Structures are given as structure tokens and as C-alpha cells.
Amino acid sequence: MEKPKSLNSPVVGFFIKWMSKGNAWIYKRSNGKLGGVFQKSPVALLTTTGRKTGEPRVSPLLYLRDGDRVILVASQGGRDKHPMWYLNLKANPKVTVQIKDEVLALQARDATAEEKNKYWPKLVAMYPNFDDYQSWTDRVIPVVICDP
Numbered sequence: 001m002e003k004p005k006s007l008n009s010p011v012v013g014f015f016i017k018w019m020s021k022g023n024a025w026i027y028k029r030s031n032g033k034l035g036g037v038f039q040k041s042p043v044a045l046l047t048t049t050g051r052k053t054g055e056p057r058v059s060p061l062l063y064l065r066d067g068d069r070v071i072l073v074a075s076q077g078g079r080d081k082h083p084m085w086y087l088n089l090k091a092n093p094k095v096t097v098q099i100k101d102e103v104l105a106l107q108a109r110d111a112t113a114e115e116k117n118k119y120w121p122k123l124v125a126m127y128p129n130f131d132d133y134q135s136w137t138d139r140v141i142p143v144v145i146c147d148p
Contacts, residue, residue: 028098044061049088
């Protein structure tokens with residue numbers, strides 16, 4: 001897939017922000033019955049603490065489950081900057097992840113190289129666009145591991 005020309009524009013950032021807010025609102029009220037799947041991939045709600053405000057920040061994200069572990073990808077659709085939720089969890093790794101009606105208190109961290117090599121093929125099998133997103137940006141897209 002070819003990189004969209006306007007991918008890093010403020011308009012795209014605005015669209016992502018408000019679509020995410022709408023999806024999170026619907027997901028919360030329906031316990032994931034609505035907004036819990038995107039292009040056949042499962043969606044969870046990640047809650048981080050705002051690194052500047054200290055306020056809770058909720059982001060709907062595709063995820064992979066491995067036992068008690070939740071794996072996330074800080075792709076932001078292949079944009080050139082890390083998503084805010086990723087910067088927030090780097091400042092405070094205590095997060096919650098809501099999967100349908102289950103809310104998990106977890107600790108987030110970057111995947112090791114070995115873990116990324118293990119999970120990346122599974123993540124791409126779940127959502128093939130992750131490979132395109134990585135090809136669209138010079139930044140290394142982080143894989144995030146959330147453990148109990």
C-alpha cells in the first residue's frame with residue numbers, strides 16, 4: 001500500500017483524535033459490543049495517565065492477547081511521531097486495559113528485540129497494515145508489552 005500524502009498533516013491528526021474519542025465513548029457504554037472490532041481485529045481501551053496533566057487518557061487500540069499479557073503497537077497509522085498514549089506510558093507505565101467488560105491493571109514496557117521478533121509476525125497476521133505503517137515512517141514502531 002502506498003503512503004498517503006497527507007498522513008502527517010494536522011487534519012489527519014485531528015481526525016484520529018476525534019474518531020478515537022468517539023470509539024472509546026461507544027466502547028465504554030457497550031462493554032466492547034460496539035467498537036470492539038476494527039477490520040476483523042480486536043480492539044481494547046488503554047487508559048494511561050497524561051504525562052503533563054495527570055488526567056486519565058483513553059485510547060482504543062488493536063491488541064493481541066498472550067495469556068495474562070496484552071500486546072499493543074504504537075503505530076499511529078504510520079505517522080512520523082509516536083502516539084500520545086505511548087509517550088504517556090513511557091512517563092508512567094501503570095495502565096489499565098479494558099477488553100470488553102474485563103478491566104486489567106497492568107504495567108507497560110517496550111518489548112525486547114526478542115519479544116518484538118516473536119510478536120510482530122502475529123500482529124501482522126492479525127492486522128497486515130502494520131507492515132505498511134512501518135514502511136511509511138523512519139521511526140521504529142514500538143511494540144508494547146503490558147503485564148500484570
